[in-house]
Amino acid sequence: MLLFPTKLDADLTGVPLVTTLVGLACVLIFLVQALSWEEYESALDNFCQNELRGHLKLELPRNDCIDLMAQLDFASDAESQLNKLQQHAPFKRYQRQDILDTFERLQQIVPDPATKQWWLSPTETGPWQIMVASLTHATIGQLALNLGFFFAFAISAELILGHFGFMIFFVAGALFSGWVNYWFVNTISSSQPYLGLTGVVTATMVFITLVYPHKFLRFFFWVIFISGTFRLPLLLVSVGYLSNELYTVAINNGAEANGLARVNVGAHLGGAIIGTLTALGVHCWQILKKRKTQRE
Numbered sequence: 317m318l319l320f321p322t323k324l325d326a327d328l329t330g331v332p333l334v335t336t337l338v339g340l341a342c343v344l345i346f347l348v349q350a351l352s353w354e355e356y357e358s359a360l361d362n363f364c365q366n367e368l369r370g371h372l373k374l375e376l377p378r379n380d381c382i383d384l385m386a387q388l389d390f391a392s393d394a395e396s397q398l399n400k401l402q403q404h405a406p407f408k409r410y411q412r413q414d415i416l417d418t419f420e421r422l423q424q425i426v427p428d429p430a431t432k433q434w435w436l437s438p439t440e441t442g443p444w445q446i447m448v449a450s451l452t453h454a455t456i457g458q459l460a461l462n463l464g465f466f467f468a469f470a471i472s473a474e475l476i477l478g479h480f481g482f483m484i485f486f487v488a489g490a491l492f493s494g495w496v497n498y499w500f501v502n503t504i505s506s507s508q509p510y511l512g513l514t515g516v517v518t519a520t521m522v523f524i525t526l527v528y529p530h531k532f533l534r535f536f537f538w539v540i541f542i543s544g545t546f547r548l549p550l551l552l553v554s555v556g557y558l559s560n561e562l563y564t565v566a567i568n569n570g571a572e573a574n575g576l577a578r579v580n581v582g583a584h585l586g587g588a589i590i591g592t593l594t595a596l597g598v599h600c601w602q603i604l605k606k607r608k609t610q611r612e
Contacts, residue, residue, distance in 0.1 A: 352430035446494030491517035500582025515583035522591030
């Protein structure tokens with residue numbers, strides 16, 4: 317089943333220049349990530365062919381080596397990840413220290429792929445790092461989902477705020493989401509990295525919902541041979557989305573059933589705050605403008 321939002325039912329006209337550029341930047345960055353991943357896989361394959369030592373060289377098949385090293389390399393905590401992997405075949409028969417020593421050599425020999433270089437770790441709070449991480453996505457599915465929701469809301473947001481105003485809104489949403497995410501993941505003692513437009517998407521969604529609370533959001537669906545569109549109240553979509561985030565924080569303490577921290581919750585909350593403040597600013601401006609017109 318395929319389901320994604322297409323447009324807001326609002327009579328707005330104009331060219332969403334900044335929104336388009338952001339989308340193109342995300343796609344281009346993802347293409348660079350894909351090329352970098354191919355180089356990473358090649359280097360990893362070469363490492364597993366030539367750098368294994370001792371009994372690992374004789375007993376660990378190349379494909380298993382590639383899988384094991386990649387999982388350790390992308391884990392937020394390699395030793396914890398190894399503990400999980402060693403509970404299952406085919407890695408449980410290998411000595412823990414031999415694997416860790418091999419992984420340490422891998423980190424010295426194999427360069428990190430672009431995705432790992434550009435994601436935001438819980439210890440990073442620099443503005444440039446946050447902006448780059450916001451435009452970086454882990455998978456094509458995450459990219460498609462984020463861009464789908466981003467375009468659905470950001471086009472209208474840019475037409476309301478103007479190009480320059482939306483640019484400031486975008487940067488503020490990305491930075492504040494990153495900083496709230498930093499506070500959140502450290503509060504729940506998580507070491508999971510963060511990347512993606514998720515915070516900005518939440519900011520635009522909340523902003524548009526507060527500006528147009530009675531509008532509808534149109535969705536496209538495709539199920540096997542059936543496709544079409546339907547509308548949902550924008551307020552219902554936003555309330556449902558944010559309620560799920562609040563439930564995650566209040567009930568689950570920011571963790572999923574498998575115990576992995578949902579670090580995106582912090583970014584979502586940060587985006588919601590920026591969206592709310594911007595909408596309040598727009599409402600205040602409209603009230604002042606209306607009063608000025610009435611006095612004239």
